[in-house]
Amino acid sequence: MKFRFTLACLAAAAMVFSYTGCDKVQKILHRAPKEPVVAAETATPTPATPTPKPATPTPTPKITANHDASVIVLCYHRFEDIKSAMSTKPEDFDKEMQAIKDSGFTVISMQDFLAWRRDEKPIPAKSALITIDDGYVSAYENAWPILKKYGYPFTMFVYIQYVNSGGKSVSWDQLAELRDAGVEIGCHSFTHQNLKGRTPKAVADQQKLGGLDQWLKREVADSKKVIEDRLGIKVSVFAYPEGAYNEKAREAVRQAGYEAAFVTYGQRNTFSAPAADLIGRYAIEQGKPKTFNDALAMIGGGMGPVGSAVMAAPAMASAPATPALPTVPSEGATVSDAKPKISAVLTSLGALEPESVQMRISGFGLVPAKYDAASQTISFQPTTQPLRDKDYTVIVSGKVNGKRAEARWSFKFDPAAKK
Numbered sequence: 001m002k003f004r005f006t007l008a009c010l011a012a013a014a015m016v017f018s019y020t021g022c023d024k025v026q027k028i029l030h031r032a033p034k035e036p037v038v039a040a041e042t043a044t045p046t047p048a049t050p051t052p053k054p055a056t057p058t059p060t061p062k063i064t065a066n067h068d069a070s071v072i073v074l075c076y077h078r079f080e081d082i083k084s085a086m087s088t089k090p091e092d093f094d095k096e097m098q099a100i101k102d103s104g105f106t107v108i109s110m111q112d113f114l115a116w117r118r119d120e121k122p123i124p125a126k127s128a129l130i131t132i133d134d135g136y137v138s139a140y141e142n143a144w145p146i147l148k149k150y151g152y153p154f155t156m157f158v159y160i161q162y163v164n165s166g167g168k169s170v171s172w173d174q175l176a177e178l179r180d181a182g183v184e185i186g187c188h189s190f191t192h193q194n195l196k197g198r199t200p201k202a203v204a205d206q207q208k209l210g211g212l213d214q215w216l217k218r219e220v221a222d223s224k225k226v227i228e229d230r231l232g233i234k235v236s237v238f239a240y241p242e243g244a245y246n247e248k249a250r251e252a253v254r255q256a257g258y259e260a261a262f263v264t265y266g267q268r269n270t271f272s273a274p275a276a277d278l279i280g281r282y283a284i285e286q287g288k289p290k291t292f293n294d295a296l297a298m299i300g301g302g303m304g305p306v307g308s309a310v311m312a313a314p315a316m317a318s319a320p321a322t323p324a325l326p327t328v329p330s331e332g333a334t335v336s337d338a339k340p341k342i343s344a345v346l347t348s349l350g351a352l353e354p355e356s357v358q359m360r361i362s363g364f365g366l367v368p369a370k371y372d373a374a375s376q377t378i379s380f381q382p383t384t385q386p387l388r389d390k391d392y393t394v395i396v397s398g399k400v401n402g403k404r405a406e407a408r409w410s411f412k413f414d415p416a417a418k419k
């Protein structure tokens, strides 16, 4: 009974807090890719041995993925004709699926996306992934028939406490049916708590389970195992509850052996960026058609209105539901190195005029950052002036079609922090 009660609370909490404003905060930055194949670095807990594939019987020539392709990822939740931001009306969903086709996108499977990121398989230049979070039965009952009609593959991200809990939840049997039809099943944690682990409930759970690491293990690794055991599959992908993460959560995701993990800020995903454990998604909400339109405009449609959305970022930066920024250092991270590499990939800001790209750092001002137009990566490393303050904010900006766009993130400096 306690279990059920928790669920109700979680569902309610998810309704209130999830994704609030995520679509508005087009903050886009992330870890600069160190090497082209980012997948390997997150896929294997031991980074030294990137053994990407089992031995193939015939030595076929290596297929190189088309590195210029881009992928947008859409994130849905439930599909009912009810008044809820999280619910997409089935008829609207149908129209959106048609619009994807009309805009020249190819909907690809999760496995094709992963193979592309591993440099094993090409994908169409304009590709889209469809993901459905939480495990509402309306995904099975209402979305699936529509997705079948269009022949679109998709991914269900479910969290353990909700599956088979009655009410509006999908059952394990239904998930098995989806699995048999080729639907990718991903993990969305055990209890759908924000993995930063700072809520009173999270803190209490951590005490019960023996600490933050154990708690994260349950949310990220044990949950994966449950799905794998129940459905007899390999779970390759994870979606952070509320799109929230920090370095500890990312580490847990890497340790658990996921090949990719998804957040909820909309952006164009390229071959090498963002990092495989921070793939961006557009969280589609009822009554906010702009998010969907922005997603379609992100590839091939030039900049669209995204630049202006980014302009609003400073006001959003203090909103509690704002997801952490994918950058180096990542949003909220603490660094001990007084001369750290500071970088961001600006793909989602659109077609930036290279000369216009700038980085500002609190306590530094405008810094002589290097901008690589090919990868849209801006980076800077303090050489003469080391970090001294406790908190730093980094602001990156540039011009797109003559209009200014910017994004920002923060990190902390503590020379005594553990590396």
Ligand SMILES: [Zn+2]
Binding pocket: 014, 018, 133, 134, 188, 192, 241, 242
């Ligand atoms: Zn969720």
